[in-house]
Amino acid sequence: MKNLDKDIQKKIEDWLTPSYDEGTRKAVQDLIDNNEETELTDSFYKDLEFGTGGLRGIMGVGSNRMNKYTIGKATQGLANYLKKQFPDQEIKVAVSYDSRNNSQAFGQLVANVFAANGIKVHLFTALRPTPMLSFAIRHFGCQSGVMLTASHNPKEYNGYKAYWNDGCQLTAPHDKNVIDEVNAINAVNDIKFEGNTHNIIPVGDEIDQLYIDANKKLSIHPEAVLAQKNLKIVFSPIHGTGITIVPKMLEAWGFENVSVVAEQATPDGNFPTVIYPNPEEEDAMALAKKKGEEIDADLVLATDPDADRVGIAVKNNKGEFQLLNGNQIGSLLVYYVLSTKSELKQLGSNPYIVKTIVTSNLQADIADHYGVKHYETLTGFKYIGELITNLGDSAQYLVGGEESYGFLVGDLVRDKDAPNSCAFLAEMTAYFKTKGKTVYEVLLDIYKEFGCYQEKLISLTKKGKAGAEEIHAMMNGLRHNLPTTLGGIKVKEIRDYQLSQTTDMSTGERRAISLPKSDVLQFITVDGDVISARPSGTEPKIKFYCSVKENLTDTADYINVQTVLEEKVDRMMKDIVG
Numbered sequence: 001m002k003n004l005d006k007d008i009q010k011k012i013e014d015w016l017t018p019s020y021d022e023g024t025r026k027a028v029q030d031l032i033d034n035n036e037e038t039e040l041t042d043s044f045y046k047d048l049e050f051g052t053g054g055l056r057g058i059m060g061v062g063s064n065r066m067n068k069y070t071i072g073k074a075t076q077g078l079a080n081y082l083k084k085q086f087p088d089q090e091i092k093v094a095v096s097y098d099s100r101n102n103s104q105a106f107g108q109l110v111a112n113v114f115a116a117n118g119i120k121v122h123l124f125t126a127l128r129p130t131p132m133l134s135f136a137i138r139h140f141g142c143q144s145g146v147m148l149t150a151s152h153n154p155k156e157y158n159g160y161k162a163y164w165n166d167g168c169q170l171t172a173p174h175d176k177n178v179i180d181e182v183n184a185i186n187a188v189n190d191i192k193f194e195g196n197t198h199n200i201i202p203v204g205d206e207i208d209q210l211y212i213d214a215n216k217k218l219s220i221h222p223e224a225v226l227a228q229k230n231l232k233i234v235f236s237p238i239h240g241t242g243i244t245i246v247p248k249m250l251e252a253w254g255f256e257n258v259s260v261v262a263e264q265a266t267p268d269g270n271f272p273t274v275i276y277p278n279p280e281e282e283d284a285m286a287l288a289k290k291k292g293e294e295i296d297a298d299l300v301l302a303t304d305p306d307a308d309r310v311g312i313a314v315k316n317n318k319g320e321f322q323l324l325n326g327n328q329i330g331s332l333l334v335y336y337v338l339s340t341k342s343e344l345k346q347l348g349s350n351p352y353i354v355k356t357i358v359t360s361n362l363q364a365d366i367a368d369h370y371g372v373k374h375y376e377t378l379t380g381f382k383y384i385g386e387l388i389t390n391l392g393d394s395a396q397y398l399v400g401g402e403e404s405y406g407f408l409v410g411d412l413v414r415d416k417d418a419p420n421s422c423a424f425l426a427e428m429t430a431y432f433k434t435k436g437k438t439v440y441e442v443l444l445d446i447y448k449e450f451g452c453y454q455e456k457l458i459s460l461t462k463k464g465k466a467g468a469e470e471i472h473a474m475m476n477g478l479r480h481n482l483p484t485t486l487g488g489i490k491v492k493e494i495r496d497y498q499l500s501q502t503t504d505m506s507t508g509e510r511r512a513i514s515l516p517k518s519d520v521l522q523f524i525t526v527d528g529d530v531i532s533a534r535p536s537g538t539e540p541k542i543k544f545y546c547s548v549k550e551n552l553t554d555t556a557d558y559i560n561v562q563t564v565l566e567e568k569v570d571r572m573m574k575d576i577v578g
Helices: 005-017 022-033 036-042 068-085 104-115 130-140 173-181 206-217 224-229 245-255 282-295 326-343 362-369 383-394 419-434 439-450 464-480 555-578
Strands: 056-057 090-096 120-126 144-148 157-164 202-203 233-236 258-260 299-303 310-315 321-323 351-356 375-377 395-401 408-409 452-461 489-497 501-504 511-514 519-523 529-535 539-550
Touching: 005 022, 005 036, 022 036, 036 464, 056 202, 068 104, 068 157, 068 173, 090 104, 090 130, 104 120, 104 144, 104 157, 104 202, 104 519, 120 130, 120 258, 130 144, 130 157, 130 419, 144 326, 157 173, 157 321, 206 245, 206 419, 224 419, 233 245, 233 282, 245 419, 282 299, 282 310, 282 321, 299 419, 310 326, 310 419, 310 439, 321 326, 326 351, 326 362, 326 395, 326 408, 326 419, 326 439, 326 452, 351 362, 351 383, 362 375, 362 439, 375 383, 383 395, 383 408, 408 419, 419 439, 439 452, 452 555, 464 519, 464 529, 464 539, 529 555, 539 555
Parallel strands: 090 120, 090 144, 120 202, 233 258, 233 299, 351 375, 351 395
Antiparallel strands: 056 157, 144 157, 299 310, 310 321, 395 408, 452 539, 489 501, 489 519, 501 511, 519 529, 529 539
16 A cells, blocks of 8 residues: 555545444455555545535445445434424434435435434335436435435445435535535544434335326326327336336326337346446447337337436438437427427416527527527536526426436426326327328427537546546646637636636626536637536536537438538537547
């Protein structure tokens, strides 16, 4: 350990004391004996912190890993904060978990720590989707909640999503205040691991029907579902929690012809058929797409392990199954909800949609067309949930989402909701089929009416301490060498969300950005193209987003226009990513 930083050495020595259990001490000693200096550095160089999705990391020993002690410390800190925020009240929390390795054990651990602190815990008895945890918090009147999941990360990861009493993930000031409480815990002995079982209340499958019934009331065109009840739907939970609720949801809505991908139906934290259990990945969708081809499906759906994200495949005009990206799926949902509610005069009072700053402006264009207000938030669905809570009854939330395949129709929960989205995507498909249109044809119609958008995301993975430093250096490099052109197109405006300011490149004029500070840079060209650079808050990645637009006068020209836009995107991305 002679080459390790002194602070890292001190942490390692602490983890070798009897305060930690024998298995933990042995695992740390094995890393030392095997001279695993890189692993020791990555495991101990910092404490896990809350990002846009909460606590997330690789499972293993160390302060920067997901394990009994980091999870226990986070829970003790949250418990301490709850007691300060709700003095002289009975405090209740809900706890759930997904199919990942150790998730159930971590869920029980979290419940025990809360219970040992005198807090009532509504603990799910079996794995369930993240949105159902958000639903349960509101249903049981809890002050907080925790979901054990690493969402769509690889199998080595697990995570801890902490929620507030509105069913939304922690936002300011609670996120920082909880971290302060966590950091104030200086010794393992400060964590109360031994639970009072009388404080733990089991949550069984009775909540499933409550959640399904509440969602079904949001249906816009149940008659279309009835007319297309034999719609051929393929569903894959990609070894995750979606299997527990999505088939039930679709059946309850009236769909009678749902085929589940057998190879991915069983919950399994090893995710044996995929590398990344993420519906954004083509490989993760491959088996579902293949099943769709076999049965000539109308719609292919797949959810990630904690079922808050959904990917889809639909047939294009050649009859081939094509994956849609998150911007396209979200835009279709926005169009379906707004166009049909407008036609039925059901937009309500002060209706609005929400998208993030890296989500396609097509959704804003659609909202403008229907006279519906649109809001933008930082990346992370917690900011959408926070906005819904803050606006309350003064306005009516209709639909919103992120380009990263997370959507929500209606305000039953305060998080992205794949079961809810699956139901609406199926209803949307049925509705347009009754009109003689496929989903793909509707997408082209949207492009013709509002402009043809083309988006691309490039994610660069940079693991460990060295990777975090490299990402930081890349963002600093961009800030100190701001591009004036991208792909040969002049940059008109630069938005720096860390400095909270927008700069007009032609006049030098600066304007304030009202959103919270975030390490994001956006470049807007004179053509209206948007290129964004952003380190991920939940993964060891830096992400680059590009969105361009062109008029589409005839849907028959879509492929040609798309090709031109793809070439433009590639030129611009090459200039910023290299």
